[in-house]
Amino acid sequence: MTINDHQQWLVDFYQQRHWYQYSPFVHLNFLTEETxxxxxxxxxxxIGRDHPGERQATSAERQANLKEELSDALDQILVISSLYNIDAQDLLAASERKLTHRFENQK
Incomplete structure (x- = not known):
C-alpha cells in the first residue's frame, strides 16, 4: 500500500464513521492528543513508568504501543492534509526538497 492509497483509505473510513466532516481544527486537536x-x-x-495499578509492559509491548501511537499521529496528519486537498506523496516530496535545499551547501 502506498501512502496515497492509505490516505484515501483513511478518508473513506473516516467518512463511513462520520468523522471526516469535522473541521481541520478538530482534527488538529486529535493530532495533539495523539502526539x-x-x-x-x-x-x-x-525511562519507564512507575504507576501503581499499571502492569509493567514488556519491551515488545512498549515497542508495539509506540508503533500504534505513531501510526495514529500519522493518520491525523494524512486526514488534515486531505481536508486541504494536499496529496500525501506531495508531503514526502516537500519534506525532501526543503531539507535538501536547506542543507545543500553543507556537503
Whole structure:
C-alpha cells in the first residue's frame, strides 16, 4: 500500500464513521492528543513508568504501543492534509526538497 492509497483509505473510513466532516481544527486537536500519546509511549520506553495499578509492559509491548501511537499521529496528519486537498506523496516530496535545499551547501 502506498501512502496515497492509505490516505484515501483513511478518508473513506473516516467518512463511513462520520468523522471526516469535522473541521481541520478538530482534527488538529486529535493530532495533539495523539502526539501526547506518542510522548507517553516514548517515555515508557526511555525511562519507564512507575504507576501503581499499571502492569509493567514488556519491551515488545512498549515497542508495539509506540508503533500504534505513531501510526495514529500519522493518520491525523494524512486526514488534515486531505481536508486541504494536499496529496500525501506531495508531503514526502516537500519534506525532501526543503531539507535538501536547506542543507545543500553543507556537503
Amino acid at each position: 501526547g500519546e506518542v510522548a507517553r509511549a516514548i517515555r515508557a520506553i526511555e
